Amino acid sequence: MSKLGRPTNCAGVDTCQRLLIEARRSFATEGFAATTNKRLAQSVGITTAAIYHYFPSKIDVYVAVFSDVQDLVCKTIEASIRPDAQISENISNMVDSLALLTVREPAVVAFVMSVSSEAHRHPEILKAVLPVSGRIGRILLQMCEKAIERGEVNSNVSAQSLEDMLTVILAGLGRFNMVYRDARRTSELIKAMKLLLVGEVFRVSSNA
Amino acid sequence: MSKLGRPTNCAGVDTCQRLLIEARRSFATEGFAATTNKRLAQSVGITTAAIYHYFPSKIDVYVAVFSDVQDLVCKTIEASIRPDAQISENISNMVDSLALLTVREPAVVAFVMSVSSEAHRHPEILKAVLPVSGRIGRILLQMCEKAIERGEVNSNVSAQSLEDMLTVILAGLGRFNMVYRDARRTSELIKAMKLLLVGEVFRVSSNA
Amino acid sequence: MSKLGRPTNCAGVDTCQRLLIEARRSFATEGFAATTNKRLAQSVGITTAAIYHYFPSKIDVYVAVFSDVQDLVCKTIEASIRPDAQISENISNMVDSLALLTVREPAVVAFVMSVSSEAHRHPEILKAVLPVSGRIGRILLQMCEKAIERGEVNSNVSAQSLEDMLTVILAGLGRFNMVYRDARRTSELIKAMKLLLVGEVFRVSSNA
Amino acid sequence: MSKLGRPTNCAGVDTCQRLLIEARRSFATEGFAATTNKRLAQSVGITTAAIYHYFPSKIDVYVAVFSDVQDLVCKTIEASIRPDAQISENISNMVDSLALLTVREPAVVAFVMSVSSEAHRHPEILKAVLPVSGRIGRILLQMCEKAIERGEVNSNVSAQSLEDMLTVILAGLGRFNMVYRDARRTSELIKAMKLLLVGEVFRVSSNA
DNA sequence: GATGAATGAGCTTTCATTCAT
DNA sequence: AATGAATGAAAGCTCATTCAT
Numbered sequence: 029m030s031k032l033g034r035p036t037n038c039a040g041v042d043t044c045q046r047l048l049i050e051a052r053r054s055f056a057t058e059g060f061a062a063t064t065n066k067r068l069a070q071s072v073g074i075t076t077a078a079i080y081h082y083f084p085s086k087i088d089v090y091v092a093v094f095s096d097v098q099d100l101v102c103k104t105i106e107a108s109i110r111p112d113a114q115i116s117e118n119i120s121n122m123v124d125s126l127a128l129l130t131v132r133e134p135a136v137v138a139f140v141m142s143v144s145s146e147a148h149r150h151p152e153i154l155k156a157v158l159p160v161s162g163r164i165g166r167i168l169l170q171m172c173e174k175a176i177e178r179g180e181v182n183s184n185v186s187a188q189s190l191e192d193m194l195t196v197i198l199a200g201l202g203r204f205n206m207v208y209r210d211a212r213r214t215s216e217l218i219k220a221m222k223l224l225l226v227g228e229v230f231r232v233s234s235n236a
Numbered sequence: 237m238s239k240l241g242r243p244t245n246c247a248g249v250d251t252c253q254r255l256l257i258e259a260r261r262s263f264a265t266e267g268f269a270a271t272t273n274k275r276l277a278q279s280v281g282i283t284t285a286a287i288y289h290y291f292p293s294k295i296d297v298y299v300a301v302f303s304d305v306q307d308l309v310c311k312t313i314e315a316s317i318r319p320d321a322q323i324s325e326n327i328s329n330m331v332d333s334l335a336l337l338t339v340r341e342p343a344v345v346a347f348v349m350s351v352s353s354e355a356h357r358h359p360e361i362l363k364a365v366l367p368v369s370g371r372i373g374r375i376l377l378q379m380c381e382k383a384i385e386r387g388e389v390n391s392n393v394s395a396q397s398l399e400d401m402l403t404v405i406l407a408g409l410g411r412f413n414m415v416y417r418d419a420r421r422t423s424e425l426i427k428a429m430k431l432l433l434v435g436e437v438f439r440v441s442s443n444a
Numbered sequence: 445m446s447k448l449g450r451p452t453n454c455a456g457v458d459t460c461q462r463l464l465i466e467a468r469r470s471f472a473t474e475g476f477a478a479t480t481n482k483r484l485a486q487s488v489g490i491t492t493a494a495i496y497h498y499f500p501s502k503i504d505v506y507v508a509v510f511s512d513v514q515d516l517v518c519k520t521i522e523a524s525i526r527p528d529a530q531i532s533e534n535i536s537n538m539v540d541s542l543a544l545l546t547v548r549e550p551a552v553v554a555f556v557m558s559v560s561s562e563a564h565r566h567p568e569i570l571k572a573v574l575p576v577s578g579r580i581g582r583i584l585l586q587m588c589e590k591a592i593e594r595g596e597v598n599s600n601v602s603a604q605s606l607e608d609m610l611t612v613i614l615a616g617l618g619r620f621n622m623v624y625r626d627a628r629r630t631s632e633l634i635k636a637m638k639l640l641l642v643g644e645v646f647r648v649s650s651n652a
Numbered sequence: 653m654s655k656l657g658r659p660t661n662c663a664g665v666d667t668c669q670r671l672l673i674e675a676r677r678s679f680a681t682e683g684f685a686a687t688t689n690k691r692l693a694q695s696v697g698i699t700t701a702a703i704y705h706y707f708p709s710k711i712d713v714y715v716a717v718f719s720d721v722q723d724l725v726c727k728t729i730e731a732s733i734r735p736d737a738q739i740s741e742n743i744s745n746m747v748d749s750l751a752l753l754t755v756r757e758p759a760v761v762a763f764v765m766s767v768s769s770e771a772h773r774h775p776e777i778l779k780a781v782l783p784v785s786g787r788i789g790r791i792l793l794q795m796c797e798k799a800i801e802r803g804e805v806n807s808n809v810s811a812q813s814l815e816d817m818l819t820v821i822l823a824g825l826g827r828f829n830m831v832y833r834d835a836r837r838t839s840e841l842i843k844a845m846k847l848l849l850v851g852e853v854f855r856v857s858s859n860a
Numbered sequence: 861g862a863t864g865a866a867t868g869a870g871c872t873t874t875c876a877t878t879c880a881t
Numbered sequence: 882a883a884t885g886a887a888t889g890a891a892a893g894c895t896c897a898t899t900c901a902t
Contacts, residue, residue, distance in 0.1 A: 059269070059353070061269045064876085065876060075883070085876080085877085086876065115438065149270055180439055181439070186424065189428040190428065190437075193425060193429060196409055199412070203411070204407070207352050216400075223393065225438060226438065227436065227438075229435075230323065230324045272893085273894085274891085283868075285896090474773055475685070475773055491862070493864080496898075560831050600843075608828065608840075608844070611824075612824035612827075613820065613821070615827050616822075616823045629812065629813075629816065632813045633816040635808075636809045636814065637820070640848065640849070641853075641854060642851065643853075700871095700872080701874080701889080702888075710873090
């Protein structure tokens with residue numbers, strides 16, 4: 029339906045930027061369907077018709093936001109890991125970075141969390157988002173493969189499973205942060221999760 | 237003036253049940269907003285007006301579904317844990333039970349996963365659902381407290397954090413199951429998650 | 445569409461009566477359109493379907509109420525006037541009687557006041573009510589004609605105009621009672637109206 | 653996907669005015685409830701959605717009409733009375749002006765007459781209309797008070813009662829004009845009413 | 861005598877979108 | 882670059898009415 033991403037030559041750059049920021053926030057918190065052009069326009073201080081000056085349709089606004097957000101998250105993740113570091117250390121840093129991002133840019137994380145269900149609900153989103161999605165997964169998978177090569181991981185666990193495990197934990201944490209917005213509780217939780225990763229949470233009784 | 241009114245053939249009793257089942261499925265997969273009375277009615281084989289014979293509003297249909305689903309999930313969880321068993325064993329069983337439930341009744345799990353965001357999006361849902369929610373959390377918390385009393389848990393981890401950790405893992409798994417509907421991948425993932433719980437995934441090198 | 449008036453052989457006489465009373469009240473205060481079968485039935489303690497046991501349609505309920513009410517008002521008016529009394533005395537008594545009726549049976553007067561506009565709004569009501577309406581007018585006209593015969597009235601005023609004048613005053617008073625439900629204010633007003641009838645309100649200055 | 657949106661030919665500016673005129677007429681003759689957005693829009697030559705471009709809800713259309721109409725009636729009344737004239741003369745002129753208005757703008761008078769019952773039927777109308785209502789009453793009351801100061805009125809009649817009396821007569825006349833749309837009959841009636849005001853209708857026999 | 865289940869029509873309102881200016 | 886006026890479609894909901902039981 030469109031050239032992906034932000035329109036290249038938008039003169040009112042400022043307006044366009046504000047539109048994207050507001051759309052990100054609204055798509056993330058209200059959802060795609062509940063985000064109406066009217067409210068979006070009002071928040072930015074323009075009319076609904078003006079939106080169509082920048083994007084050919086509501087879907088295209090969504091896709092543009094998606095590109096921005098994916099970029100940001102990928103960069104955050106990439107900046108938090110070192111190829112030559114141990115995976116447990118990398119995971120620990122990733123969790124911290126993403127937790128920080130959740131605090132600084134709640135809309136970004138919330139948006140990412142919502143993409144999969146929105147894509148399922150609105151086929152046009154799926155179609156538009158599919159070709160550019162999966163970047164985050166690829167980063168994680170690469171990291172897992174390296175760790176396995178280096179023998180840092182139980183050999184019964186495949187790279188795929190390991191990546192899935194990370195996905196589960198990161199997604200679970202993301203969801204948690206959005207549902208309970210409680211900094212102290214979150215930081216305690218993260219401490220516990222790190223203990224879990226190094227196997228120091230449960231003391232299995234010897235007679236088990 | 238003459239063809240209106242009740243049709244000659246109308247099944248009768250279980251319409252309400254079919255309505256609830258169909259609503260559960262649709263609320264879970266399409267979301268509250270995208271579930272229209274019309275499609276709902278068509279799926280059940282009635283008209284939109286007939287819905288209002290059973291429920292005073294769309295929100296009330298949602299709340300009724302919520303009650304049913306919460307009941308089912310709570311019973312499933314409760315049936316999978318034994319008060320006197322070790323927590324690691326209980327968690328393991330819970331994960332299996334919920335994975336099974338996801339396969340047998342995908343709509344139930346999907347619905348539960350979606351409640352929090354729907355509640356955030358639609359204040360009326362929040363208002364209606366709040367007073368009866370939190371049952372699952374209480375069950376988990378109780379289990380965690382018992383485990384701590386028995387000394388099965390690292391003393392640096394509070395009951396609250398432990399419960400949050402379980403929430404994160406279960407929610408993450410639930411989400412995973414919904415996004416990637418792949419039985420083999422899921423079963424491998426669950427195996428890996430169980431290894432994680434007993435601290436046997438990562439081999440932290442001693443020189444770290 | 446129907447045999448006018450109350451159905452002759454309604455077994456649940458009690459229910460039917462309560463239905464008519466409640467309908468009178470609701471038609472009068474809420475209006476025909478805003479009076480729904482559902483609320484009507486609820487007020488009487490039956491289901492909407494049961495209404496159709498007594499009356500073939502909503503319009504027929506209205507017509508039945510109309511018959512009852514017209515009867516009551518006509519009897520009240522007739523009881524308040526004496527053929528051989530002076531018209532000014534008769535008017536005075538009529539005003540008092542109707543004021544009393546307004547207090548005792550507000551719904552009756554309110555209903556009468558609303559008939560004309562309802563008839564205009566709903567052609568079916570007009571059609572059903574027209575043939576039996578006009579009774580009140582005929583009573584007033586007769587009274588006016590007698591007064592003129594007896595020379596009690598300024599000869600520049602026709603019987604028709606006199607009747608219209610009475611209609612205006614009675615309707616205006618009825619409306620007033622319904623809008624401002626204030627007994628003291630009403631009784632003062634009626635006193636003033638009686639003074640008006642005998643020409644003792646305004647003192648026209650002689651130099652006019 | 654392509655024929656939607658604004659049509660090529662659309663008149664533009666005065667749509668709102670035409671909407672208000674048509675709404676006034678329909679609210680007055682059909683009533684608020686019976687005036688549907690659809691018919692209203694059709695009369696004006698637009699779609700129902702376009703109404704919401706000008707007013708946020710049906711109630712707001714009503715309130716806008718009310719403002720307009722109240723203005724017009726107040727101006728008409730004020731233009732027909734002179735502060736220094738005798739009250740009987742002012743009343744006479746008022747009656748004539750309003751009768752003329754009824755002929756020229758039947759919808760205006762009909763609307764005014766209906767406001768009180770509509771307000772009673774629809775609480776939202778009451779809430780919206782209350783703060784700006786009562787202007788007409790204040791004008792009448794002021795006139796009555798002045799007349800009493802000047803000694804033009806029987807001292808047994810309070811200003812309030814006098815105002816109520818005028819209200820009754822004017823409302824009764826307004827109603828009459830709407831029910832029987834008959835110019836000749838109305839003009840005769842008005843003549844008779846004027847005689848009534850100067851006490852020249854009934855000849856009370858001295859031996860009574 | 862009365863109910864429960866159901867209907868078709870219609871209501872107010874919202875939405876994404878269009879297009880002349 | 883942006884607006885105001887307008888649209889077709891569709892949503893949630895209500896209503897008078899029907900009919901088997």
